Amino acid sequence: MTQAPDSVITDEMRAAIGVEGPPAVMEVEKTNCRMYARSVGHTDPIFYDEAAAKARGYRGIVAPPGFLGTPIFRPGGSGAVPGELGGRTFSVPYKRILNGGTDYEYFPDPPDGDAICAGDTITARSKISGFEEATGSLGPMLITTRETTYTNQHGKVVAKMYGTLIQY
Amino acid sequence: MGQVYFEDVNEGDEIPQLKKNCSTQQLVLWAAGSGDFYQIHYDKDFAQSTGLKGLIVHGALKNAFLGQLLHDWVGEQGQIRRFGCSYRGMDEPKQDILCRGVVKKKYSDGGKHYVELDVWTEKPDGKKTSPGTAIVTLPGKN
Amino acid sequence: MAEPFQITDEMRAQFGIDGDPWTYEVTTTSVRMYARGIGSEDPIHYDVDFAKSQGFRSIVAPLGYLGTPVYAPGSNDPTFGFPRRAGGPRLNIPFLGLLDGGTETEYFDVICAGDVLEETSHLADLKLKEGPRQMLFMTNESVYKNKATGKVVAKQRLTSIHM
Amino acid sequence: MADQTYFEDVKEGQELPPVKITPDKQQLVKFAAGSGDFNPLHFDEKFPMLKAMGLTENIVHGRFKYAQVGRVVLALAGYKGRVKKFGVSYRGMDLLNKEITACGVVTGKRQEGGENLVDLDVWTQDGDGKKTTPGTATVALPSRG
Numbered sequence: 001m002t003q004a005p006d007s008v009i010t011d012e013m014r015a016a017i018g019v020e021g022p023p024a025v026m027e028v029e030k031t032n033c034r035m036y037a038r039s040v041g042h043t044d045p046i047f048y049d050e051a052a053a054k055a056r057g058y059r060g061i062v063a064p065p066g067f068l069g070t071p072i073f074r075p076g077g078s079g080a081v082p083g084e085l086g087g088r089t090f091s092v093p094y095k096r097i098l099n100g101g102t103d104y105e106y107f108p109d110p111p112d113g114d115a116i117c118a119g120d121t122i123t124a125r126s127k128i129s130g131f132e133e134a135t136g137s138l139g140p141m142l143i144t145t146r147e148t149t150y151t152n153q154h155g156k157v158v159a160k161m162y163g164t165l166i167q168y
Numbered sequence: 169m170g171q172v173y174f175e176d177v178n179e180g181d182e183i184p185q186l187k188k189n190c191s192t193q194q195l196v197l198w199a200a201g202s203g204d205f206y207q208i209h210y211d212k213d214f215a216q217s218t219g220l221k222g223l224i225v226h227g228a229l230k231n232a233f234l235g236q237l238l239h240d241w242v243g244e245q246g247q248i249r250r251f252g253c254s255y256r257g258m259d260e261p262k263q264d265i266l267c268r269g270v271v272k273k274k275y276s277d278g279g280k281h282y283v284e285l286d287v288w289t290e291k292p293d294g295k296k297t298s299p300g301t302a303i304v305t306l307p308g309k310n
Numbered sequence: 311m312a313e314p315f316q317i318t319d320e321m322r323a324q325f326g327i328d329g330d331p332w333t334y335e336v337t338t339t340s341v342r343m344y345a346r347g348i349g350s351e352d353p354i355h356y357d358v359d360f361a362k363s364q365g366f367r368s369i370v371a372p373l374g375y376l377g378t379p380v381y382a383p384g385s386n387d388p389t390f391g392f393p394r395r396a397g398g399p400r401l402n403i404p405f406l407g408l409l410d411g412g413t414e415t416e417y418f419d420v421i422c423a424g425d426v427l428e429e430t431s432h433l434a435d436l437k438l439k440e441g442p443r444q445m446l447f448m449t450n451e452s453v454y455k456n457k458a459t460g461k462v463v464a465k466q467r468l469t470s471i472h473m
Numbered sequence: 474m475a476d477q478t479y480f481e482d483v484k485e486g487q488e489l490p491p492v493k494i495t496p497d498k499q500q501l502v503k504f505a506a507g508s509g510d511f512n513p514l515h516f517d518e519k520f521p522m523l524k525a526m527g528l529t530e531n532i533v534h535g536r537f538k539y540a541q542v543g544r545v546v547l548a549l550a551g552y553k554g555r556v557k558k559f560g561v562s563y564r565g566m567d568l569l570n571k572e573i574t575a576c577g578v579v580t581g582k583r584q585e586g587g588e589n590l591v592d593l594d595v596w597t598q599d600g601d602g603k604k605t606t607p608g609t610a611t612v613a614l615p616s617r618g
Contacts (some may be wrong), residue, residue, distance in 0.1 A: 414560025
């Protein structure tokens with residue numbers, strides 16, 4: 001597929017596969033865990049109440065599913081969440097872009113992993129894991145898959161996110 | 169809702185559904201919760217200027233709804249290992265979004281009891297807009 | 311309304327009665343979000359190292375931001391986030407119209423990310439303005455105490471207009 | 474942030490550098506996120522209460538204007554000064570996508586309790602110069618002495 005003569009995947013793009021971008025620091029705090037839980041409609045008190053979370057064996061208020069912290073915002077920066085639509089992009093002859101989907105993988109088990117709780121500082125490192133070309137109802141498209149690894153302040157890998165970006 | 173156990177679950181079982189219906193306020197709450205302030209989710213004129221008919225529900229919000237579906241199902245002793253979905257179709261605010269999951273496979277490995285599921289959101293006409301998969305662990309009865 | 315509204319001694323007797331305290335949290339992400347919300351790009355609200363270099367404990371809360379009330383479904387108003395607490399004054403106000411009349415904040419210390427504040431609130435004033443339509447100006451005062459030091463860091467008076 | 478202003482630098486009648494902002498819907502949604510006030514009056518043009526008020530455009534949060542006044546006051550205080558108090562009344566509505574200017578003028582200087590205090594009139598005004606959010610503020614400034 002990548003060897004097709006009309007491929008939009010360049011050598012530069014192939015060389016970028018597996019190369020980690022600069023790390024992004026994500027903060028998990030009580031306020032943003034609660035805001036996220038509230039915005040989804042969660043009712044489990046472990047997302048709101050520290051005492052309830054501790055009673056269930058967590059270190060603090062739990063980050064709801066899909067919440068991996070808020071990137072530190074700097075005025076003038078992009079504010080993009082790494083691994084979603086952010087990260088390195090390449091010049092391809094397609095104008096439109098779609099977020100194809102997102103998968104979250106969690107590693108909640110000690111000693112190697114841990115739950116994500118308020119008070120954590122998570123470092124996110126993102127890399128392109130592959131390019132694929134396809135032709136669908138939208139016409140020819142380039143599918144970029146990206147993998148982001150989330151490591152907490154104790155060096156434990158707590159989650160991975162797999163994102164799919166479609167350009168067509 | 170009581171704790172669900174590995175032994176209670178069979179392939180083909182559907183888990184309890186979660187019904188959502190997003191007000192424009194919820195889309196703004198989600199912008200706040202997620203940090204995604206793209207205007208197609210709350211500014212009708214902006215959405216229409218990009219060729220959309222009107223406001224649309226964030227794909228990531230539907231993904232998070234699936235997270236809630238699973239979190240509420242696995243209970244205090246279960247854990248979400250993996251979940252996610254593809255964004256295949258758009259949903260509009262003020263329309264029901266039904267979040268569903270069906271058990272695809274169950275197995276035990278390394279002392280843990282795994283359940284794999286197909287999960288998705290669907291529109292009132294049954295069209296799946298966010299198909300995905302999930303892996304959770306559930307407690308065993310002994 | 312059949313009878314014109316009057317401020318009674320019974321209502322005045324409610325002045326100063328505190329409701330149950332509520333916790334307000336000031337975090338780095340909440341300070342940055344507020345600063346973004348008001349369009350400020352002052353690094354004192356964003357950059358922890360910079361704020362420390364200027365002698366502050368952490369990034370500084372923008373003026374007007376006194377932390378985010380601890381939220382839980384059912385315990386807070388889902389639109390405004392304010393706490394539905396027990397205690398405090400109970401008034402029957404026969405007016406349906408409600409306007410935000412004003413905000414006044416008095417500071418006794420700088421509020422920074424990491425601060426956890428305990429807020430208590432009471433009815434501070436009632437004023438009636440007569441006219442073709444009666445307007446009741448109701449002022450609530452909130453006192454914010456730093457939980458770690460016990461020091462009052464701010465007082466905020468909110469006036470609502472009922473008509 | 475501009476250089477620190479000292480008490481000696483300030484004169485009665487002096488106007489402070491204004492802050493201008495034209496809030497669009499995204500700005501108000503960010504303010505909702507920051508402030509926790511998710512009243513649809515500020516972002517949903519079809520919200521029934523807007524219609525009841527005879528409006529077709531969203532209203533800017535009063536607290537947003539208060540915060541703009543806060544930016545003017547904080548800019549005077551700098552990092553070494555301290556804002557003692559600031560308050561405003563909400564007298565008029567401002568609508569989305571219309572320029573708002575937050576202003577301040579020095580009305581007095583005094584020394585009290587070992588502090589160098591500067592009193593201000595503050596307000597926001599709309600494009601026609603109408604003061605929709607008038608108020609006052611007091612700032613303690615460092616001295617050069």
